[in-house]
Amino acid sequence: MTIDSFSDISLTVNGELVTRRVPVRRNLVDFLRQDLGLTGTHIGCEQGICGACTVRLNGRIVRGCLLLAVQADGAEVTTIEGLADSGAIKHLQDAFHTRNALQCGFCTPGMLLTAQELLSSEREPTREQVREYLSGNLCRCTGYQSIVDAVLAAAKAVAAS
DSSP, rough: TTTTTTEEEEEEETTEEEEEEEEETTTHHHHIITTOOOTTTTSEEEEEEEEOTTEEEEOOOOOOTBBGGGGTOEEEOHHHHHHHHHHTTTHHHHHHTTTOOOOSSSSSHHHHHHHHHHHHHHHSHHHHHHHHHHHGSOSSSSOSHHHHHHHHHHHHHHHOO
Protein backbone atom coordinates (compact mmCIF):
# COMPACT_ATOMS: atom_id res chain seq x y z
CA MET A 1 0.00 0.00 0.00
CA THR A 2 1.37 3.40 -0.92
CA ILE A 3 0.68 6.79 0.62
CA ASP A 4 -1.61 7.54 -2.33
CA SER A 5 -3.82 4.51 -1.58
CA PHE A 6 -7.56 4.91 -1.43
CA SER A 7 -10.25 2.90 0.30
CA ASP A 8 -14.01 2.71 -0.03
CA ILE A 9 -15.85 3.40 3.21
CA SER A 10 -19.49 3.39 4.25
CA LEU A 11 -20.67 4.96 7.45
CA THR A 12 -23.73 6.65 8.84
CA VAL A 13 -23.25 10.37 9.42
CA ASN A 14 -26.01 12.21 11.25
CA GLY A 15 -28.45 9.44 10.37
CA GLU A 16 -27.58 9.32 6.67
CA LEU A 17 -25.66 6.47 5.01
CA VAL A 18 -22.57 7.82 3.27
CA THR A 19 -20.29 5.89 0.92
CA ARG A 20 -17.09 7.48 -0.38
CA ARG A 21 -13.67 6.62 -1.75
CA VAL A 22 -11.11 8.32 0.49
CA PRO A 23 -7.34 8.49 0.84
CA VAL A 24 -6.41 6.00 3.54
CA ARG A 25 -4.48 8.67 5.44
CA ARG A 26 -7.33 11.22 5.60
CA ASN A 27 -8.43 11.79 9.17
CA LEU A 28 -12.08 11.75 10.14
CA VAL A 29 -12.42 15.49 10.74
CA ASP A 30 -10.97 16.29 7.30
CA PHE A 31 -13.36 13.76 5.75
CA LEU A 32 -16.32 15.39 7.49
CA ARG A 33 -15.27 18.89 6.50
CA GLN A 34 -13.84 18.35 3.01
CA ASP A 35 -15.84 15.43 1.67
CA LEU A 36 -19.17 16.04 3.37
CA GLY A 37 -19.14 19.81 3.91
CA LEU A 38 -19.86 19.46 7.64
CA THR A 39 -17.76 22.35 8.86
CA GLY A 40 -19.12 22.59 12.41
CA THR A 41 -16.40 20.20 13.52
CA HIS A 42 -13.23 22.26 13.76
CA ILE A 43 -9.56 21.51 13.33
CA GLY A 44 -7.45 22.90 16.13
CA CYS A 45 -4.27 21.31 17.39
CA GLU A 46 -4.44 18.11 15.29
CA GLN A 47 -3.05 16.26 18.31
CA GLY A 48 -6.27 15.48 20.19
CA ILE A 49 -5.58 18.00 22.94
CA CYS A 50 -7.91 20.93 22.24
CA GLY A 51 -11.24 19.15 21.64
CA ALA A 52 -12.26 21.31 18.67
CA CYS A 53 -12.57 18.18 16.51
CA THR A 54 -14.91 16.34 18.89
CA VAL A 55 -17.54 14.12 17.26
CA ARG A 56 -19.59 11.18 18.44
CA LEU A 57 -18.56 7.76 17.12
CA ASN A 58 -20.93 4.89 17.93
CA GLY A 59 -22.38 6.87 20.81
CA ARG A 60 -19.12 8.03 22.44
CA ILE A 61 -17.26 11.29 21.95
CA VAL A 62 -13.89 10.98 20.23
CA ARG A 63 -11.29 13.26 18.70
CA GLY A 64 -11.86 13.31 14.95
CA CYS A 65 -8.30 14.44 14.26
CA LEU A 66 -6.90 11.26 15.81
CA LEU A 67 -9.00 8.82 13.77
CA LEU A 68 -8.61 8.00 10.14
CA ALA A 69 -11.79 8.08 8.09
CA VAL A 70 -11.20 4.42 7.18
CA GLN A 71 -11.34 3.56 10.89
CA ALA A 72 -14.93 4.86 10.94
CA ASP A 73 -15.98 2.45 8.19
CA GLY A 74 -19.25 0.85 9.31
CA ALA A 75 -19.62 3.23 12.23
CA GLU A 76 -22.23 5.79 13.19
CA VAL A 77 -20.87 9.33 13.40
CA THR A 78 -22.76 12.27 14.84
CA THR A 79 -21.47 15.80 14.39
CA ILE A 80 -22.58 19.06 15.94
CA GLU A 81 -24.84 19.57 12.92
CA GLY A 82 -26.59 16.27 13.62
CA LEU A 83 -27.15 17.08 17.27
CA ALA A 84 -28.34 20.60 16.52
CA ASP A 85 -30.70 19.48 13.77
CA SER A 86 -32.22 16.80 16.00
CA GLY A 87 -32.84 19.25 18.84
CA ALA A 88 -30.83 17.07 21.22
CA ILE A 89 -28.73 20.00 22.45
CA LYS A 90 -31.31 22.80 22.36
CA HIS A 91 -31.23 23.17 26.15
CA LEU A 92 -27.44 23.51 26.02
CA GLN A 93 -27.53 25.92 23.09
CA ASP A 94 -30.05 28.11 24.91
CA ALA A 95 -27.99 28.06 28.12
CA PHE A 96 -24.77 28.86 26.25
CA HIS A 97 -26.50 31.82 24.60
CA THR A 98 -28.15 33.06 27.80
CA ARG A 99 -24.97 32.72 29.88
CA ASN A 100 -22.72 34.17 27.15
CA ALA A 101 -20.71 30.97 27.24
CA LEU A 102 -19.25 31.48 23.81
CA GLN A 103 -17.23 34.24 22.31
CA CYS A 104 -15.34 33.33 19.14
CA GLY A 105 -17.28 30.04 18.89
CA PHE A 106 -14.33 27.93 17.80
CA CYS A 107 -14.47 25.59 20.79
CA THR A 108 -18.26 25.65 21.13
CA PRO A 109 -19.16 22.58 19.00
CA GLY A 110 -16.74 20.40 20.97
CA MET A 111 -17.93 21.85 24.26
CA LEU A 112 -21.57 21.19 23.37
CA LEU A 113 -20.90 17.58 22.32
CA THR A 114 -18.90 16.95 25.47
CA ALA A 115 -21.44 18.63 27.75
CA GLN A 116 -24.28 16.72 26.14
CA GLU A 117 -22.48 13.43 26.79
CA LEU A 118 -21.99 14.42 30.44
CA LEU A 119 -25.65 15.38 30.87
CA SER A 120 -26.80 12.13 29.28
CA SER A 121 -25.09 10.18 32.08
CA GLU A 122 -25.22 12.67 34.96
CA ARG A 123 -28.53 14.50 35.43
CA GLU A 124 -27.36 16.81 38.22
CA PRO A 125 -23.62 17.25 37.88
CA THR A 126 -21.64 19.29 40.35
CA ARG A 127 -19.51 22.24 39.26
CA GLU A 128 -16.41 20.09 39.76
CA GLN A 129 -17.84 17.26 37.62
CA VAL A 130 -18.57 19.70 34.80
CA ARG A 131 -15.09 21.22 35.02
CA GLU A 132 -13.47 17.78 35.03
CA TYR A 133 -15.57 16.51 32.12
CA LEU A 134 -14.85 19.58 30.00
CA SER A 135 -11.15 19.63 30.89
CA GLY A 136 -10.23 18.10 27.52
CA ASN A 137 -11.81 20.99 25.63
CA LEU A 138 -9.74 24.15 25.45
CA CYS A 139 -11.24 27.63 25.25
CA ARG A 140 -9.05 30.68 24.82
CA CYS A 141 -11.78 33.30 25.18
CA THR A 142 -14.21 32.69 28.03
CA GLY A 143 -12.23 31.56 31.05
CA TYR A 144 -14.64 28.59 31.39
CA GLN A 145 -16.75 30.13 34.17
CA SER A 146 -19.65 30.96 31.86
CA ILE A 147 -19.36 27.58 30.12
CA VAL A 148 -19.62 25.70 33.42
CA ASP A 149 -22.52 27.95 34.47
CA ALA A 150 -24.29 27.21 31.17
CA VAL A 151 -23.92 23.44 31.54
CA LEU A 152 -25.26 23.59 35.10
CA ALA A 153 -28.17 25.79 33.97
CA ALA A 154 -28.97 23.33 31.15
CA ALA A 155 -28.94 20.44 33.62
CA LYS A 156 -31.40 22.30 35.87
CA ALA A 157 -33.62 23.16 32.90
CA VAL A 158 -33.76 19.53 31.83
CA ALA A 159 -34.46 18.36 35.40
CA ALA A 160 -37.31 20.88 35.69
CA SER A 161 -38.96 19.82 32.45
